[in-house]
């Protein structure tokens with residue numbers, strides 16, 4: 001099958017398919033192998049990949065979301081609440097479960113995740129090559145039963161712009177992972193960041209892969225104090241970690 005026949009001419013301009021790369025499509029999503037060997041999707045409606053292909057899907061979740069969140073240090077002292085805005089293929093959840101499960105702790109971790117695409121849970125269950133294996137094992141059990149050991153999770157298949165107003169706050173980390181501002185503009189609105197700020201616990205952090213000036217200005221206007229995440233190997237720009245100012 002020719003990729004251009006599925007997703008149009010733009011794909012060739014964006015060079016997302018080095019010749020010979022195997023791919024498979026699921027409605028509006030095309031499976032891709034990213035820079036670190038982990039898989040991700042290209043979305044044909046948003047005309048964007050779910051993760052930075054150069055950095056790699058797994059590496060981006062680890063470096064721009066999990067490590068700067070400080071959750072690893074906090075999990076030995078208290079119960080944690082994590083808000084994952086835009087679940088996608090679940091990398092942010094799986095990487096968090098994977099890393100947090102490497103620490104022995106009596107404290108619980110509860111994740112509230114949101115995505116409007118109802119096909120995603122089935123894909124996470126089907127795609128057994130998703131990595132990290134242990135983290136995805138915990139995630140799949142949580143999707144099936146709501147709980148796995150000290151981890152629990154609720155996935156809301158709804159518009160995040162509605163769900164965030166119904167949530168109780170006190171989140172230690174907010175993973176903010178929509179498509180980019182030009183492709184998914186409603187998610188990067190001032191009111192969204194104001195609400196996410198309200199949902200943060202004292203000392204909580206908002207993480208996103210984006211580090212541009214425009215996005216950071218909106219965060220500052222919302223009462224957040226943004227700074228750089230460490231730069232991941234293969235990444236061109238740092239992400240943003242923001243705390244309440």
Ligand SMILES: C[S@@+](CC[C@H](N)C(=O)[O-])C[C@H]1O[C@@H](n2cnc3c(N)ncnc32)[C@H](O)[C@@H]1O
Nearest residue numbers: 050086087088089090091115116117159160179
């Ligand atoms: C960049 S991808 C998320 C990547 C993801 N965290 C991962 O690990 O693969 C963006 C996701 O945002 C979701 N999305 C976009 N707008 C949304 C909205 N208004 N409400 C809920 N989900 C939305 C899309 O369905 C898509 O799954």
